[in-house]
Amino acid sequence: xxxxxxxxxxxxxxxxxxxxxxxxxxxxxxxxxxxxxxxxxxxxxxxxxxxxxxxxxxxxxxxxxxxxxxxxxxxxxxxxxxxxxxxxxxxxxxxxxxxxxxxxxxxxxxxxxxxxxxxxxxxxxxxxxxxxxxxxxxxxxxxxxxxxxxxxxxxxxxxxxxxxxxxxxxxxxxxxxxxxxxxxxxxxxxxxxxxxxxxxxxxxxxxxxxxxxxxxxxxxxxxxxxxxxxxxxxxxxxxxxxxxxxxxxxxxxxxxxxxxxxxxxxxxxxxxxxxxxxxxxxxxxxxxxxxxxxxxxxxxxxxxxxxxxxxxxxxxxxxxxxxxxxxxxxxxxxxxxxxxxxxxxxxxxxxxxxxxxxxxxxxxxxxxxxxxxxxxxxxxxxxxxxxxxxxxxxxxxxxxxxxxxxxxxxxxxxxxxxxxxxxxxxxxxxxxxxxxxxxxxxxxxxxxxxxxxxxxxxxxxxxxxxxxxxxxxxx
Numbered sequence: 001x002x003x004x005x006x007x008x009x010x011x012x013x014x015x016x017x018x019x020x021x022x023x024x025x026x027x028x029x030x031x032x033x034x035x036x037x038x039x040x041x042x043x044x045x046x047x048x049x050x051x052x053x054x055x056x057x058x059x060x061x062x063x064x065x066x067x068x069x070x071x072x073x074x075x076x077x078x079x080x081x082x083x084x085x086x087x088x089x090x091x092x093x094x095x096x097x098x099x100x101x102x103x104x105x106x107x108x109x110x111x112x113x114x115x116x117x118x119x120x121x122x123x124x125x126x127x128x129x130x131x132x133x134x135x136x137x138x139x140x141x142x143x144x145x146x147x148x149x150x151x152x153x154x155x156x157x158x159x160x161x162x163x164x165x166x167x168x169x170x171x172x173x174x175x176x177x178x179x180x181x182x183x184x185x186x187x188x189x190x191x192x193x194x195x196x197x198x199x200x201x202x203x204x205x206x207x208x209x210x211x212x213x214x215x216x217x218x219x220x221x222x223x224x225x226x227x228x229x230x231x232x233x234x235x236x237x238x239x240x241x242x243x244x245x246x247x248x249x250x251x252x253x254x255x256x257x258x259x260x261x262x263x264x265x266x267x268x269x270x271x272x273x274x275x276x277x278x279x280x281x282x283x284x285x286x287x288x289x290x291x292x293x294x295x296x297x298x299x300x301x302x303x304x305x306x307x308x309x310x311x312x313x314x315x316x317x318x319x320x321x322x323x324x325x326x327x328x329x330x331x332x333x334x335x336x337x338x339x340x341x342x343x344x345x346x347x348x349x350x351x352x353x354x355x356x357x358x359x360x361x362x363x364x365x366x367x368x369x370x371x372x373x374x375x376x377x378x379x380x381x382x383x384x385x386x387x388x389x390x391x392x393x394x395x396x397x398x399x400x401x402x403x404x405x406x407x408x409x410x411x412x413x414x415x416x417x418x419x420x421x422x423x424x425x426x427x428x429x430x431x432x433x434x435x436x437x438x439x440x441x442x443x444x445x446x447x448x449x450x451x452x453x454x455x456x457x458x459x460x461x462x463x464x465x466x467x468x469x470x471x472x473x474x475x
Contacts, residue, residue: 013416026386028203031206037193042191043187048181064086068081069101077101079108093114095112097175098114098118098175100124103169119149131148131151131194134147145178146178148175148180151172152170183446220235224250235247309453327361328364333364337372341379342379348385354388358390361402375406377439377468379467388405390403393471401471401474411465444447
């Protein structure tokens with residue numbers, strides 16, 4: 001069986017253009033369209049103006065011929081002298097400028113009209129004028145040309161004493177369209193050169209302006225490369241207003257990733273260190289001759305201890321949070337936790353003062369961990385009442401923060417003991433069961449979100465116990 005030939009090569013994907021190239025192409029197209037529109041508009045305006053100038057010139061020639069021409073008693077036309085013609089071209093055959101005076105019975109043509117075959121004259125009403133063209137005519141050499149015609153109607157009143165009738169006649173002045181065409185073409189050539197030169201200069205200026213305007217993006221890329229190569233720890237703060245939020249977000253991302261890596265490294269180091277002692281104890285007991293019952297009991301104790309350490313370290317290792325999170329309602333999580341705690345502590349009653357608009361901007365697991373440890377500590381020490389307060393706090397510049405406060409009517413915490421109870425593995429009272437890590441977890445969670453944790457005594461006269469206040473910068 002014959003093998004098929006090589007597969008056709010797929011076209012390579014076109015490399016995306018740079019922002020500078022995209023902007024330059026867009027600006028160039030816009031500039032080209034503008035210059036084209038401007039050129040068409042100017043050309044049309046100039047042509048209309050040139051035609052108006054021609055009409056005024058021909059009208060002045062017609063007025064001059066009217067004033068210099070006379071009608072005899074017999075009604076024939078007495079033309080103006082050649083030296084008094086309004087234009088010398090009217091005396092030169094085929095010059096392109098022609099004149100004639102027509103009555104109903106006679107016709108006079110200028111010397112320049114000898115040779116060309118002009119359109120038949122048309123009489124217009126006295127006191128009116130007409131401008132038309134271009135119309136076709138035949139030049140001396142037989143070529144077909146076009147011309148413009150200006151006509152004015154005149155009435156010479158008769159004389160009753162001399163018994164001469166009224167004479168109606170029309171004065172026509174014509175000009176070849178080549179004069180207008182040459183003038184328009186000269187303007188077009190000048191216009192094209194001017195617009196072309198202007199477009200080139202503007203294009204160069206646009207390229208320079210665009211290059212200058214995207215220089216901050218290049219600086220941002222350079223900063224990123226310095227961070228990637230390890231030459232810098234974060235992006236600089238000297239970016240334009242439009243790019244600074246992006247630089248701040250990237251810096252926050254870099255800081256968050258570094259904190260996550262450091263937290264995971266610390267968690268693994270702490271985990272390995274915490275497992276050394278249980279493993280060493282088990283190894284010593286295996287090497288020594290101890291009763292099997294004692295070995296099993298110690299094994300269960302050390303395994304439980306290792307399980308607690310692993311669970312705790314994994315919990316802290318996953319305590320990192322997303323950089324951008326949607327707001328989470330707080331009351332549902334608080335209800336679930338309090339319902340569970342009230343079953344373990346039936347003598348304690350919890351109350352809520354929660355702002356329904358308050359939101360926790362983080363992960364739901366972190367919110368549950370935070371509320372769980374604070375409320376569990378309060379239930380553990382409270383005699384009968386616990387109060388959870390959640391509110392939004394103004395922080396200036398139109399922003400609001402979040403306050404989570406847990407109070408109880410227990411014995412409270414002395415100011416001298418606050419620092420120690422927030423440390424890992426320290427319990428406020430050794431007689432109370434626990435591992436002494438709950439409040440330490442709270443402190444670390446609050447720090448990871450850029451918040452603060454303060455421990456004071458409740459100012460509520462019905463409580464008076466410990467008051468844990470957590471404040472977050474966004475709520």
